[in-house]
Amino acid sequence: MPALKHSRQRESIKNFLTSRYDHPTADTIYTNVRQEFPNISLGTVYRNLALLTDLGEIIKITTDGPDRFDGHVEPHSHFICRKCHAVLDIKMKSEDFIDKEAQKCCSGVIEGHVTQYFGVCSECIKD
Amino acid sequence: MPALKHSRQRESIKNFLTSRYDHPTADTIYTNVRQEFPNISLGTVYRNLALLTDLGEIIKITTDGPDRFDGHVEPHSHFICRKCHAVLDIKMKSEDFIDKEAQKCCSGVIEGHVTQYFGVCSECIKD
DNA sequence: GTGGGTGCAAATACTTTGCAACCGA
């Protein structure tokens, strides 16, 4: 793995993500970071999101539709709406217990606290 | 929603999925169903997978890489390997408890038993 | 100066869709 060098673009992407509590797409991030770096390209955004994900500084959330990113890596799970694809945080008291239960039934190593629950959010349930 | 009409292609796709306990991609399904229907197109496979998913007859699993499909809709969760993208079944005794816990912390309606856990599978952990 | 980072554009991967022909009820 090559030596990491500082980049103001990457810093801006990271800052943007930690400032938000929703789960923006690469495109949303691109649009916002462009206010600070008008010439930044979408490719650079993707490259840095992949890099930050590898470093464990952000979380990549794969759902239907485009990937979402989360700048908050403290233990929590995600609820994903099947209809509108909203991603909401879930913070359970029993999360640690759950991870251990899953671990018991699985031959791999569970990455705690990145569990995804699916369903229909309270907005979409009205239809 | 239009009236459903029988199709031998759809039946074959469904049968293929219920015969397997791994979680094939649309392309794998395409390749295999083609042995019975040499002229079937990938578009037809995708259309039927979407339809069967809507009917609740199969489960669509979204991960990194292409979507995976599961012909077994009995309650169970999935473990997804971050490295090789393998999808493995997890059957926990406490699954019902977990769904209820998640439900408590979430304003939407959790679709029980489609929970996804992430991690590194026992094959990939060797590296 | 060296090597990682960037912008741009082209390429890739996966999935969806328009349309005319086809098939099941």
Next chain:
DNA sequence: TCGGTTGCAAAGTATTTGCACCCAC
């Protein structure tokens, strides 16, 4: 016959990548 289904190809969406130039160390 009627309308859902199919095969084909083109289009669409999301993401990755090659390359020349730029910037951090």
